[in-house]
Amino acid sequence: MGIYRYPKPQATEITPKEVWQNRRRFMSAGAMVAGGLAWPFASSVAHASALAALPSTPNPEFMSVEKITERVQATTYNNFYEFGMDKSDPERYAGQMKVSPWSVQVEGEVGKPGTYAIEDLLALEPMQERIYRLRCVEGWSMVIPWIGYPLSALLSKVEPTGNAKYVEFITDMQPEVMPGLKSSVIDWPYREGLRMDEAMHPLTLLTFGMYGEVLPNQNGAPVRIVVPWKYGFKSAKSIVTIRLTEKQPTSSWMQSAPREYGFYSNVNPTVPHPRWSQATERRIGEGGLFAPRRKTLMFNGYEEQVASMYSGMDLAKFY
Numbered sequence: 001m002g003i004y005r006y007p008k009p010q011a012t013e014i015t016p017k018e019v020w021q022n023r024r025r026f027m028s029a030g031a032m033v034a035g036g037l038a039w040p041f042a043s044s045v046a047h048a049s050a051l052a053a054l055p056s057t058p059n060p061e062f063m064s065v066e067k068i069t070e071r072v073q074a075t076t077y078n079n080f081y082e083f084g085m086d087k088s089d090p091e092r093y094a095g096q097m098k099v100s101p102w103s104v105q106v107e108g109e110v111g112k113p114g115t116y117a118i119e120d121l122l123a124l125e126p127m128q129e130r131i132y133r134l135r136c137v138e139g140w141s142m143v144i145p146w147i148g149y150p151l152s153a154l155l156s157k158v159e160p161t162g163n164a165k166y167v168e169f170i171t172d173m174q175p176e177v178m179p180g181l182k183s184s185v186i187d188w189p190y191r192e193g194l195r196m197d198e199a200m201h202p203l204t205l206l207t208f209g210m211y212g213e214v215l216p217n218q219n220g221a222p223v224r225i226v227v228p229w230k231y232g233f234k235s236a237k238s239i240v241t242i243r244l245t246e247k248q249p250t251s252s253w254m255q256s257a258p259r260e261y262g263f264y265s266n267v268n269p270t271v272p273h274p275r276w277s278q279a280t281e282r283r284i285g286e287g288g289l290f291a292p293r294r295k296t297l298m299f300n301g302y303e304e305q306v307a308s309m310y311s312g313m314d315l316a317k318f319y
């Protein structure tokens with residue numbers, strides 16, 4: 001269990017009591033089934049934790065020698081535009097998001113469409129811990145210990161038809177608690193997509209937790225996707241629908257700024273965003289204002305694993 005390695009949460013990042021009590025009630029059933037461990041696990045953990053522990057087994061293939069970003073940074077510096085444009089808005093407002101009950105509808109080009117309760121998704125496959133870099137298109141990055149299992153496990157279960165070429169992710173809308181939905185920067189709900197081979201790639205993680213615990217709301221509770229070789233915006237949070245399609249879906253960002261955001265959005269230091277370079281990045285939590293920026297790596301450092309999916313493609317054209 002990786003959970004002892006993480007720094008103790010600061011008092012300031014502890015969620016109001018009513019919120020975590022709700023979360024615990026909801027998580028206890030699912031986490032027990034998923035982890036096969038006794039529930040009071042969280043109370044035996046060395047640090048006072050506001051969220052339910054999510055037991056997992058570290059996957060040695062996806063560990064990292066890089067320094068893990070402090071949990072306080074990863075949970076207070078976020079993009080989740082449903083809650084506002086500022087980096088601090090998700091942490092401030094997402095506590096109000098209702099994450100229980102939750103279900104995910106799997107539909108479209110599948111032999112077995114259906115609605116999965118979050119408890120069933122949690123129990124579908126053993127939970128793995130994987131340390132992934134997340135690189136935002138804005139030019140910053142973090143290193144996060146995620147908990148989940150490959151999306152391919154779920155996709156195989158629903159039996160994609162021969163027409164299934166793409167997967168679309170649609171995320172939740174809760175207008176009462178999401179002030180960002182009033183903004184027309186994005187055509188809501190937030191939608192993202194992957195090509196079928198990308199969705200089935202072993203790196204693509206259906207993600208339920210981070211830092212040994214269930215996902216904090218601001219990081220996309222109760223379930224999100226993490227696609228580490230693509231810019232962070234491909235990693236849709238708080239997913240309610242997974243739709244398999246024959247045609248390439250139009251993501252929210254492609255729709256709002258087609259010149260700036262394409263369908264693929266692979267991390268690529270050689271293809272600048274029309275308004276800024278993608279050659280370097282700032283690692284969140286590393287030094288001050290004058291800390292040197294890091295060189296951005298091709299496919300965010302996952303080139304060896306994913307480059308073959310794009311052989312023969314002009315990555316400046318398919319940005």
Ligand SMILES: Nc1nc2c(c(=O)[nH]1)N[C@H]1C(S)=C(S)[C@@H](COP(=O)(O)O)O[C@H]1N2
Nearest residue numbers: 078079080081136171190232233235236237
């Ligand atoms: N539903 C939803 N998912 C989203 C976003 C969003 O605004 N709404 N922002 C994306 C962006 S731009 C990034 S960089 C990552 C940030 O994930 P993190 O806050 O967990 O680091 O979430 C992505 N997923």
Ligand SMILES: [Mo]
Nearest residue numbers: 136137232233
């Ligand atoms: Mo981002």
